[in-house]
Amino acid sequence: LVQFVSLRQRILSAVQKNATRGDPRSVIRAIDQFCSQKEWAMNVGNEKGCILDSVVSEVNPATVLELGTYCGYSTVRIASLLPPYAKFITLEFNPDFAAVARQVIAWAGLEDKVQLVEGASSDWIPKIKEQFGIKTFDLVFLDHWKEHYLSDTKLMEECGLLRKGSVLLADNVICPGAPDYVEYVRSSPRYKSHYFRSHLEYTKAEENLWYLGIIE
Numbered sequence: 001l002v003q004f005v006s007l008r009q010r011i012l013s014a015v016q017k018n019a020t021r022g023d024p025r026s027v028i029r030a031i032d033q034f035c036s037q038k039e040w041a042m043n044v045g046n047e048k049g050c051i052l053d054s055v056v057s058e059v060n061p062a063t064v065l066e067l068g069t070y071c072g073y074s075t076v077r078i079a080s081l082l083p084p085y086a087k088f089i090t091l092e093f094n095p096d097f098a099a100v101a102r103q104v105i106a107w108a109g110l111e112d113k114v115q116l117v118e119g120a121s122s123d124w125i126p127k128i129k130e131q132f133g134i135k136t137f138d139l140v141f142l143d144h145w146k147e148h149y150l151s152d153t154k155l156m157e158e159c160g161l162l163r164k165g166s167v168l169l170a171d172n173v174i175c176p177g178a179p180d181y182v183e184y185v186r187s188s189p190r191y192k193s194h195y196f197r198s199h200l201e202y203t204k205a206e207e208n209l210w211y212l213g214i215i216e
């Protein structure tokens, strides 16, 4: 029987074949090599990934939320930089991606640093406080469906999950783009925002990471 092997399975196989167990950097390198040499995939990639690393290191968050785990690439990057006491939740809607991400995170030896929760962000955001004992998030990384960036940010505000000083980092504000989100945060006095110029993962296309600091 010829088994159709999905892209996410091929990414996982590349990790298991080329990365060293327990070594997050080798997991990141294996995925970047596969996606730049073999097949494009929508991981945040190394160029934007380095910007993500610098924001995580600067914020040094005790609580982190990631929206859209995908194969766990950015999850591994973030988790490998967190202090030991940190609480990191990543939300993934698609059970097949969640299954691959769990194995990628485990290969990196980071399964104890992150809680992968399956389900839609809009369903889970209202339950986070009581389910995970988290008051507010120091850092949120948005990399899921671009149409949900704005609604989920408003939902996080309504659920009291954001405080003065919380940082939101959004991928893909240019490609595929999240224009309503950019418009909202730019016109809101609550946010001071700037963007990091970069390129779409594994390509030369212009892209930005959108950095948002909550100021009140």
Ligand SMILES: Nc1ncnc2c1ncn2[C@@H]1O[C@H](Cn2cc(CNC(=O)c3cc([N+](=O)[O-])cc(O)c3O)nn2)[C@@H](O)[C@H]1O
Binding pocket: 042, 043, 044, 067, 068, 069, 070, 091, 092, 093, 094, 097, 119, 120, 121, 122, 143, 144, 145, 146, 148, 171, 172, 175, 176, 200, 201
């Ligand atoms: N509301 C949601 N709640 C939880 N998980 C979600 C939600 N929306 C999408 N996801 C999950 O994110 C994963 C990855 N994903 C991300 C996107 C949106 N991202 C992109 O479409 C994208 C597209 C490009 N691109 O086309 O060049 C580049 C990128 O960096 C991107 O993030 N769609 N699926 C998928 O497994 C999906 O189940």
Ligand SMILES: [Mg+2]
Binding pocket: 042, 043, 044, 143, 171, 172
């Ligand atoms: Mg993205």
